Every structure is written in structure tokens, then in C-alpha cells.
Amino acid sequence: MxxxxxxxxxxxxxxxxxxxxxxxxxxxxxxxxxxxxxxxxxxxxxxxxxxxxxxxxxxxxxxxxxxxxxxxxxxxxxxxxxxxxxxxxxxxxxxxxxxxxxxxxxxxxxxxxxxxxxxxxxxxxxxxxxxxxxxxxxxxxxxxxxxxxxxxxxxxxxxxxxxxxAGLHPFPPQTAAHLVQPGPMTHDGLLFDEQPPDEGRRTLAAIDFMLNDVATWKNPDEIALVDELRRSWNEDMIWWGPEGIGATYTLERYAEQHSGPFRAAFRDRRFNGHLCRMAEGRFGGFFGWPNLTLTPTGGFMGMPGSDRPGDMRVIDMYRRDGDKLSENWIFIDLLHFWKQQGLDVLDRMQSLSGR
The missing domain is CATH 3.10.450.50 (Nuclear Transport Factor 2; Chain: A,)
Incomplete structure (x- = not known):
């Protein structure tokens, strides 16, 4: 024992x-x-x-x-x-x-x-x-x-x-919805007890497949974005994005309201790797420091385009349903990213709030 x-x-x-x-x-x-x-x-x-x-x-x-x-x-x-x-x-x-x-x-x-x-x-x-x-x-x-x-x-x-x-608006209107975000639809995300190891392996495999598939950012002339995303995501998926981008529901709206605009906004995309990636049961996630380095030449989040690369520090959390992903909660250090672009959001907000 x-x-x-x-x-x-x-x-x-x-x-x-x-x-x-x-x-x-x-x-x-x-x-x-x-x-x-x-x-x-x-x-x-x-x-x-x-x-x-x-x-x-x-x-x-x-x-x-x-x-x-x-x-x-x-x-x-x-x-x-x-x-x-x-x-x-x-x-x-x-x-x-x-x-x-x-x-x-x-x-x-x-x-x-x-x-x-x-x-x-x-x-x-x-x-x-x-x-x-x-x-x-x-x-x-x-x-x-x-x-x-x-x-x-x-x-x-x-x-x-x-x-x-607090009544402040640090970014222009976002493409998706602003919400206080709930946990998983299944209400079973607190894994205090031991979980079947095979379930965690399936979840990690689903996350890895999505990362490797999205990493290609395939030519839209070869495969439509929705069809590419469908390989990794269930149709009723939910993308719980950070303030400034927002949340979006269903695979088609995710492609329209985040994935498509995000891909169009950046060039010179460099994946820097993760420091941790793991899963247990039907939940998993990862983080990097930074995950990505991107140049927002096409403009992003309502901001003008730039030739200056910026880092994105990201945590992603996932819920798997079957062999595909159904929910994704995202944390992006947008204050750090925009500071690298020359915009100090905290300083600007303090000026606007008179403090």
C-alpha cells in the first residue's frame, strides 16, 4: 500500500x-x-x-x-x-x-x-x-x-x-463577444481524483494534432479554412478568447470571427515552442514564454498594421469531446504585445481615467 x-x-x-x-x-x-x-x-x-x-x-x-x-x-x-x-x-x-x-x-x-x-x-x-x-x-x-x-x-x-x-475600453470593438467566461459546458473540469491514463493520452493527441495541423496554415486555394479546422474541432466548438478579441461559438463563426482575421493580420509567424504541454482526462493545455513571434502587417484588433514583430505569451486550455476539441480558453498577454508595438495600454488607461 x-x-x-x-x-x-x-x-x-x-x-x-x-x-x-x-x-x-x-x-x-x-x-x-x-x-x-x-x-x-x-x-x-x-x-x-x-x-x-x-x-x-x-x-x-x-x-x-x-x-x-x-x-x-x-x-x-x-x-x-x-x-x-x-x-x-x-x-x-x-x-x-x-x-x-x-x-x-x-x-x-x-x-x-x-x-x-x-x-x-x-x-x-x-x-x-x-x-x-x-x-x-x-x-x-x-x-x-x-x-x-x-x-x-x-x-x-x-x-x-x-x-x-471598471468602465474602461482599452481596445477598439472586438470581432467576437465580451463575456465573463464560464467553465466547461460539462461542469466536470475539477479533476481532484485520479483519471484514466488513456483519456489523458487521447486529449494530448488531439491537442498535438491540432497544433501540427494549424502550424501549416495551409494555402486557402488547397483547402478552405473551415475544412482545415474541421479536422481538429467539433462543429459546436467554443473559442473563449481574451478581452480585445472575444469569444466565438461554432466552427464556422470561429473561422469568420477569429481564425480567419488572425491569419490575415500576421506575417513572419515564428513558433517559439512551449515550456509545458500536458493533459489529464478530457482536459489539457500548454503555455509558452513566448509562444509566438508575429508581425501584424495586416492590422490586428482594430489597430493599424506594423512592420514591427511582437511576442505573444499564451496559455491555452482545452476540453476534448470524442477525438476532437470542443472548448478552448485562451489567455494572451496583449498588454505586452502592444507595448512592443509602441502602445502602453496601462499608461493610456491611467491618463484617460485621470489617475
Whole structure:
């Protein structure tokens, strides 16, 4: 019988630990970490992070936070100001899964989650004025676990979406819909328990097929975009895009409202790779730092065209149905991308809001 070790303050010394046990242990660690972090305020935030994270933690977040090192820096620069602004914060998770990372040959164990951080927006954050109303910050996170510590985190969050909730409009009207985005239609995205390994392999295969197929960006004279997408996606697919692009439903509308315009907007597209790509059950995802480098020569998001390349840091989360993908939640660091194009959205929003 497997003996459950403490996930706090004790290194695993069981070299015979099975893959399932390692994943279960990592999930327990992250659930304990979230519980401590969500309960903490002020100085307790740094204590909670130190308890669970390595001293040299690498934390990757959206602009203006970018890459931070060490748990205290993350607590001081990100969590303390955010929790001071979004008071009585709740973590409302929609996805929680874990697995081994395909990118390093399935050696490392990662835990991912996605949902909203909800609170009362009572104080300014990043110059965004408070509303004194409920606000919801979309987030997705990947955590790399070694022993009993989190050694890397990628936590991406939709700051422009929070701006819109505060009555600011950082971008021109988007082609798809602005929504507070729900979790999976099936309401089964919290994989706290062990999942059948074959299901995770099928999900990862579906994600890999889509990536390799889309990577070709086939000549439209050879195959119509909808027909290409149909190879990877179910007809009733939903693409939950970030603020500034929006959400779109059904394969045909996805082609019309995002995929087609996105492909037309860019040239010199370079895929930089992922740092983690994994799946468990019928859910999976990946992130890169950055995933893509693109030149928006055709204009993008209502902005004029440019000959200046820009990086896109992206987290994608997926739900598989059958052998194809049905839902996709996307987090893109658009503030970083547009800053590379010469537009500092945060500075402009602070000027417009008079702060």
C-alpha cells in the first residue's frame, strides 16, 4: 500500500513512487497551497508562499509583472496589491488537472488550474479605478512541482477584461463577444481524483494534432479554412478568447470571427515552442514564454498594421469531446504585445481615467 507522505516540509524519498502517486501528491500540494494563499492577507501572503515555493521560484506573469524570482517578490509585487484591491477575494476554479510535461519527455510533473479571482474592487490596481462592485479577474496557472515545492509558476490573467469591468475600453470593438467566461459546458473540469491514463493520452493527441495541423496554415486555394479546422474541432466548438478579441461559438463563426482575421493580420509567424504541454482526462493545455513571434502587417484588433514583430505569451486550455476539441480558453498577454508595438495600454488607461 502506498504511504501518503506529507506534502509540506518533507522531501519525497520514495524512488519507487508511481506516476499516479506523483500526480496525486502534486495535486494535494497545490490544493493546500491555494487554500493557504486564498486565506492569507498582508504579511501572511509571503509566509504562505515561502511555505510552499522554492527559494528560487521562477514566476512568469503578464505585463507589467513579467518574470519574478522568489516567493517573497511574488507576494510583495503581485498578491499583496491585488488582494488589497479585490477585497474578500474568492478563487472560483473551473479547471484543475495535472500531468507530466510532454515538452521534457514526460519527466516533470505540473498542476494546472483556471477560473476567476473574484472580489470587491474597492481600491485601485495598476491604475484601474475601483468600482466598489464585484469584479472577476480571469486567470490560468501552471505549477511545476519538485519534491514538496513549487519551483516554477506561469500565471496569466486578463487585465484588459478587468479594465472593461471598471468602465474602461482599452481596445477598439472586438470581432467576437465580451463575456465573463464560464467553465466547461460539462461542469466536470475539477479533476481532484485520479483519471484514466488513456483519456489523458487521447486529449494530448488531439491537442498535438491540432497544433501540427494549424502550424501549416495551409494555402486557402488547397483547402478552405473551415475544412482545415474541421479536422481538429467539433462543429459546436467554443473559442473563449481574451478581452480585445472575444469569444466565438461554432466552427464556422470561429473561422469568420477569429481564425480567419488572425491569419490575415500576421506575417513572419515564428513558433517559439512551449515550456509545458500536458493533459489529464478530457482536459489539457500548454503555455509558452513566448509562444509566438508575429508581425501584424495586416492590422490586428482594430489597430493599424506594423512592420514591427511582437511576442505573444499564451496559455491555452482545452476540453476534448470524442477525438476532437470542443472548448478552448485562451489567455494572451496583449498588454505586452502592444507595448512592443509602441502602445502602453496601462499608461493610456491611467491618463484617460485621470489617475
Amino acid at each position: 502506498h504511504t501518503d507522505k506529507s506534502v509540506i516540509g518533507e522531501k519525497s524519498v520514495d524512488n519507487s513512487e508511481s506516476a499516479a502517486d506523483a500526480i496525486a501528491r502534486a495535486k494535494r500540494l497545490i490544493r493546500h497551497y491555494y487554500a493557504a494563499l486564498d486565506k492569507a492577507d498582508g504579511p501572511q501572503l509571503a509566509d504562505a508562499m515561502v511555505r510552499f515555493c522554492a527559494e528560487d521560484l521562477v514566476w512568469r506573469g503578464f505585463h507589467p509583472f513579467n518574470e519574478l524570482t522568489g516567493p517573497r517578490a511574488v507576494a510583495d509585487q503581485f498578491w499583496t496589491p491585488l488582494k488589497s484591491a479585490l477585497r474578500h477575494m474568492q478563487r472560483r476554479m473551473d479547471l484543475f488537472f495535472a500531468g507530466r510535461n510532454e515538452i521534457d519527455g514526460f519527466q516533470s510533473v505540473w498542476v494546472a488550474s483556471m477560473g476567476h479571482l473574484m472580489g470587491l474592487f474597492d481600491r485601485p490596481w495598476l491604475g484601474i479605478p475601483p468600482t466598489r462592485r464585484i469584479a472577476m479577474l480571469r486567470y490560468a496557472a501552471f505549477h511545476k512541482i519538485e519534491g514538496d515545492r513549487i519551483v516554477e509558476t506561469a500565471m496569466f490573467f486578463d487585465i484588459p477584461h478587468l479594465m472593461v469591468q
